[in-house]
Amino acid sequence: MTGSNSAELSARPHRCQTGAVTPELVHSLRSDLDDAAFSVTTLTELWGAEADAALHRNERVPALRALTVRRQAKGPEAPATLATLFVLGLAVPRDDLAAALPALTVEGAIELGLVELEGGEVRPLLDLRPYSFVDGHGAGSWWIVSDLGELALGGPLGEEHVLGVGGASITLSGLMMQTPVGSVLDLGTGCGIQALHAARHATRVVATDISTRALELAALNAQLNSISNIxxxxxxxxxxxxxxxxxxxxxNPPFVITPRAEGVPAYEYRDGGMEGDALVEAVLRGAAAHLHPGGVAQMLGNWEYRVGQDAFRRVGGWIDGTGLDAWIIERDTQSAAQYAETWIRDGGTKPGTPEFDRLYAAWLDDFEARRVTEVGFGYVTLRMPLAGSPTLRRLERLHGSLGSNEAGLGLHLASVLGAHDWQAARTDAELASAHLTVAPDVTEERHYWPGAEHPTAMMLRQGGGFGRTVRMETALSALVGASDGDLSVGAVVAAIAQLLDVDFPELLAELTPRIRDLLSDGFLLPAD
Incomplete structure (x- = not known):
């Protein structure tokens, strides 16, 4: 598609299906939401943690029951009215909404395109819910507008559906490095959530999308949350x-692999219009032309495993010739059949129906045509070197090892990339002269046979980051234990060599690559 004039889009008021946005309307809505304390904490207090968990499974009955009991006891309350309407996607009495939005008014909500009238009730046209997070700048919260989901619609999504904050977007925002920068590009912004996060550490953000509707909702979200540098x-x-x-x-590009077949919905929020994983390849290859030296690109993606081909070999080929450092982590894989089931359900088509079966067959036909057996999902970090050739090429599979650490990975990634650069710039002799410390989230674990004097296994465990575990021998364990910043690496290894009665140069040569790995994985840190 052809790009629009950027200044015109930035200045143009947001338009929904039923109305137009003026700054006064947005200000009134913001004021009402603030006065109602319409927050994640408030909603959880309204219906409880169990109902909250059910909503994450796309089940609203527990939340609705809790709100009904509360209304019977206390009458209509603004947070409950707003939650019923915009989160549960159900109609509310007009008078209740008028009381919940005194500044905006029901007429203002209609003009804003949030709701429509049907008799004495008001029905939602958009999803509007609170969102909270913690990043390197501290705790934050916003209100996010998106299209109504499957729960509210009661059927499949429309192809122009604008997704709200989902699991993938939360993953990417957690991965996002938060080092202050001058400029950020959010490619495929959707409802704008990544652009909002980037605006916290960037002077300016450019957010793009192929969907005009997505850009309109993203612009509304920026206005609603008083963010002006996008x-x-x-x-x-x-x-x-x-x-x-x-x-x-x-x-968070539209990376979902979708059959290019007649009658298969092509959702703008997830389908980039290319065959197989070509969209991810295009973004990886194209990033190099749009990064300043030292600039970093971070994205999510899928890649296909084809008969006789390793997916990582294909992905590595996409990076060849770009001049970029690359760190790609595969978090999980799904069989072709599981992948098809996941994304057909995601579009709102229910299993066991003729439509589900028809789409399922189309997906399997598409995979079979390219001999695809499974699909990988993961994180991509690319970097334009400040000077010279790339020094980092790391493709690894970390299936099931992350636990609950995903939300804070951005800080870890930035720290580990810095540690990689630090150790890569030093010769072995310079590394031997350096002073190191153990990262604060690292613990050591030892296993003994009952009654044994010496351990049978020694492990280093990472509490944050990617939750890595490293098996150690006696010498490496002793070095890590002595890395408190007081002595140089060489001095520590010399003492260990004397204690173990081994040759110092040989032990230092043996441990040096292990030390570099521990630095690059975030177990050890430069003391200075």
């Missing part, structure tokens, strides 16, 4: 930023 541009992939470079690129 520019919105319309167009496909890197078209809207042709010839421009950025300090950081973030992207």
């Amino acid at each position: 520019e919105f541009r319309h167009g496909s992939l890197f078209e809207p930023v042709h010839g421009e470079r950025f300090d950081q690129i973030v992207s």
Whole structure:
């Protein structure tokens, strides 16, 4: 698609299906939501943790029952009215909404495109819910507008559906490095959630999308949350930023592998219109032309495993010739059949129906045509070196090892990339002269046979980051234990060599690559 004039899109008021946004309307809505304390904490207090968990499973009955009991006891309350309407997707009495939105008014909500009247009731046209998070700048919260989901619609989503804050977007926001930068590109912004996060550490953000509707809702979300350093541009992939470079690129692109077949819905929020995993390849290859030296690109993606081909070999080939550092982590895989089931359900089509079976067959036909057996999902971090050739090429599979650490990975990634650069810039002799410390989240674990004097296994465990575990021998364990910043690596190894009665140069040569790995994985840190 052809990119729009960026200044025009940034200045143009948001338009929904039923109305237009003015700054006064947005200000009134913000004031009402604030006065109602319409927050994640408030909603959890309204219906309880169990109902909250059910909502994450797309089940609203427990929450609705809790709100009904509360209304019978206390009458209509603004947070409960707003939650029923915009989170549960159910109609509410007009008078209740008028009381919940005294500044905006029901007429203002209609003009804003949030609701429509049906008799004496008001029905939602958009989803509006609170969102809270913690990042390197501390705790934060916003209100996010998106299209109504499957629960409220009671059927499949429309192809122009604009997704709200989902699991993938939360994953990417947690991965996002938060080092202060001048410029960030959010490629495929959707409802704008990544752009909002980037605006906390960037001077300016450019957010692009192929969907005009997504850009309109993203612009509304920026206005609603008083964020003014985001520019919105319309167009496909890197078209809207042709010839421009950025300090950081973030992207939750429409990477879902969808059959290019008649009658298969092509949802704009997840389908980039290319065959197989070609969309992810295009973004990876295109990033190099849009990064300043030292700039970083972070994205989510899928890649296909084909008969006789390793997916990582294919993905590595996409990076060849780009001149970029690359760190790609595969978090999980699904069989072709499981993948098809997941994304057909995601579109709102229920299993066991003729439509589900028809789409299922189309997905399997598409995979079979390319001999795809499974699909991988993971994180991509790319970087333009400040000078010279790339020094980092790391493709690894970390299936099931992350636990609950995903939300804080951005800080870890930035720290580990810095540690990689630090150790890569030093010769072995310089590393031997360095002073190291153990990262604060690292613990040591020892296993003994009952009654044994010496351990049978020694492990280093990482509490944060990727939750890695490293098996150690006696010498490495002793070195880590003595890494408190007081003595140089060489001095520590010399003492261990004397204690173990082994040759010092040989032990230092043996331990040096292990030390570099521990630095690059975040177990050890430079003391200075």
